[in-house]
Amino acid sequence: MVHIYPFAAVRPADGKAQAIAAVPYDVVSASEAREIINNQPLSFLRISRADALLPDTDPYSDQVYALSKKIFDEYISDGICVQESVPFLYVYRVLHEGRSYTGLSCCVDAREYKSGVIHRHELTRYDKEEDRTRHIDAMNANTGPVVLLHLKNDVVATLLSKSVTGTPLMEVTAANGSIHQIFAVRDSEKIKLIVDAFGKIPALYIADGHHRCKSALNVAERRIEKGINIPEETWHVMGVVFAEDEVKVHGYSRLLTSLGDYTPQTFLTALRAVATITPFEGVEPSSYSITPKQKKTGLHVFHLYLEGRWYECAIQISGAVSRIDSLDVSVLQDQVLVPFLGITDSRGDARLQYLGGARPIRDLMIKVDSGEYVAAIAMQPVDVQTVCAIADDGGIMPPKSTWFEPKLLSGLLVHLLE
Template structure:
């Protein structure tokens, strides 16, 4: 069964929530974060991207960055901008983007569940990013941002949530600059939701593999330093928003290739039936669109003879049929000739990167489905890197878990 744990959240005073809430740390770089937080000392970007308060040539891995993050966090928490709940609670978090809503439970989940595969993974993590997040967690003695999990709902969680939202007022209701509405309800009646998740055997990481891994590493280190460790300490839990799988939407995670051989199109034509002037966005699974030389070309990937859930992912087929044999890209995680563009940026971003000469080739993919993600996780397998882009994104700075 999956454990959901109420917690005593720190949260912004409602009149300041709009100023404080910000995008997650991993969707903007330092330059973008500086611009977003400029003129707003209460932006939570000062906590999750603290390098923006240091000189621009400071490495994000410099010890000063971690110390600055802790300083910024506790200055906020100890100011009039934040309050801490007197009692543990759960929360309902609803996102609305372009008329489509998804509603989940904001709670803490168990590090033990992560270690014991009750919370299932589908991606490898990068050691440098894992090290970075672990240091932030330990030095801040806090989990500043939630991860996004999904689950198969029998209907009991959604039924409870819908009934609760219909009769209670939210504690936050704000619209971010990208037009997404973020609404949060506090749930003092915790027992019903905790009980509902006892019938849910597995949770699945949707977004936040590095934060999950780092929370587990931080807990292990904190336990090793605590002679009286019991397993019930707050560092054994980390915050997550859990959404039913039927409410989740995955966008494509597209690719750019920085350099291609002069005869790349001729090589494609030898292996596939190549169409010219196709639509930039593929219309179904197996179809891929390529942008090169001011034109969009399309082809259909060949199905794999293997039956496992990873082998027939479009990204796997692309790797095996195009990236490795034609472009010599053996590992998408490490090869410097490939980069990734989240689907929210659209195919216009691919065209711009190619047209300006920053890239040679843009690759537009059909999105991985949520069913494919769960099938891969259930099989204990891993997806290729950058297989899924979830949208809308959670807002950081609204509910903070300290230990």
């Protein structure tokens, strides 16, 4: 069964939340983070992406992580951020495009991630896992939440609904127009009811933040290996937990830095050995996904952007295969990336990069048209039920198989490990 914990959050001082709130560290490049910081001088990206402040320094150098910690400490000492005196739970609500998403901000147990009570469905990428491990260790804090799911639960839904009352503790409008509200649950009786309700839930599923969760476990275990007597709080990982029907899933796009020995035309010719390739006109650059023109039933469909043109690529679905092997991302990996481009390590091969699904198609096109990448591949989303079923089976999806919404802001709540 699941254990959740209240925590004494470090949060923006009253009136500072809008100035501090930032997008997650991993959805922007260093140059994009730098531009945001220039326009928003107190942005939490100064802490989560201190490499943006040191453009001539190795982004993984000790100097970068030390700067993150220094700025965070200054925010507290200068009164820009404050720490609650006692542990609370928090309800995190996002309002966007006529829909609301309501989840519980709490801590979960890294040991339950290790034991499998907290189900994972993706492998982490080595470099990103090590980066967040070092960042959490240097900060002695979880600075960004892990987003988790639970199966629909009426008791939890009612408790959270009753907690969203009055004026929010914080309210922030994000760059995409979404409104993020934090409600503090301070009443001890209500906290106990929520904790007890979660105690009857058999499992949680990581939706977003595999690297953050694994890295938090790494920090606790590495400290123990060094002979450090860690407090219980170090095992706790900050998260926001949503019911399965409180989230939305997008596809996760792929970007290629090279086609190896192929030219764009010979690559298309080679692909025709395994896929039907059709020029695709009428892509709306401002949309967040591409709707296939072919019926997806019986087909794996993805869209390829190459030399300024979009192509719809369809591969026949094979017979009896596992849930994981039947995913579009698995078919792309096994039938295209490995045999044609030799990309056997989707976690570590630098030729393969990723762009989250809640970005307009235009962003993919710009990255290819600029020459930064040679090709982009837009994927179709996986439904939530498939993700949970794979996790229940103990299966592991290829990295960056899913992009969940809502994307939560960083800097509104921080959990200290001690």
